[in-house]
Amino acid sequence: MKRVRILTFSLCLIPFLVLVFKVFQSDLGPDPAKELALLTGEWAINFLLLALAMTPLRQLSGRVEFAQRRRMVGLFALFYASAHFMVWVVFLLGLRWGAIIEEVVERPYITVGFSSFLILVALGVTSPRAMVRRLGKNWRRLHRLVYVAGVLAVVHLVWIVRTDLSQAFIYGVLLVVLLGWRVVFARHRVRGAA
Numbered sequence: 001m002k003r004v005r006i007l008t009f010s011l012c013l014i015p016f017l018v019l020v021f022k023v024f025q026s027d028l029g030p031d032p033a034k035e036l037a038l039l040t041g042e043w044a045i046n047f048l049l050l051a052l053a054m055t056p057l058r059q060l061s062g063r064v065e066f067a068q069r070r071r072m073v074g075l076f077a078l079f080y081a082s083a084h085f086m087v088w089v090v091f092l093l094g095l096r097w098g099a100i101i102e103e104v105v106e107r108p109y110i111t112v113g114f115s116s117f118l119i120l121v122a123l124g125v126t127s128p129r130a131m132v133r134r135l136g137k138n139w140r141r142l143h144r145l146v147y148v149a150g151v152l153a154v155v156h157l158v159w160i161v162r163t164d165l166s167q168a169f170i171y172g173v174l175l176v177v178l179l180g181w182r183v184v185f186a187r188h189r190v191r192g193a194a
């Protein structure tokens with residue numbers, strides 16, 4: 001159990017270590033700040049979708065380890081989204097904090113990205129077991145917002161890519177499959193209960 005936890009944690013940290021390695025090797029191409037923004041953004045959405053896939057994976061495989069690691073994977077989505085946010089604030093905005101509000105209000109792709117990030121922060125803050133107990137039924141309701149965060153992240157991506165939409169399309173299809181799975185499974189459960 002503890003070994004699985006350590007293994008999951010180490011695997012989730014690998015993309016970050018690769019990023020740090022690339023920074024130290026100056027291996028980020030002609031526009032390092034933009035490359036960092038793109039890479040951290042990609043890992044944020046990868047982990048977000050992976051977190052959403054943990055329940056279907058548990059149901060398909062019957063292995064509870066997937067459900068047990070869902071929180072950690074979700075927190076890594078928040079971790080990479082925070083790194084993405086920091087890269088944007090530090091390297092792309094040059095620490096002009098006032099520009100944050102301006103950009104969030106004026107650029108629709110930033111507005112949706114930022115909204116997705118705020119949802120991830122709210123889910124991260126309420127993820128400890130003590131918060132689960134404290135919020136009771138509302139915890140489940142709040143954590144359904146993870147699907148909204150996923151939709152906003154995909155919209156953010158669609159808004160950014162101007163020519164090649166294939167990457168955004170793949171993420172969009174994955175999200176629809178995961179959402180569809182949840183809806184079908186929830187209906188199944190209601191029928192079973194009836």
Ligand code: HEM
Binds near residue numbers: 084085110116117160
């Ligand atoms: C905190 C709010 C956010 C801001 C300010 C932000 C900003 C940005 C910026 C400036 C870019 C580069 C755009 C360009 O090509 O010029 C970008 C790309 C991207 N962002 Fe965000 N973002 C935010 C939140 C998120 C979140 C929450 C996710 C996913 C969970 C995400 C996923 C992505 C992805 C996948 C890309 C594109 C990567 C690629 O084209 O390879 N972003 N974002």
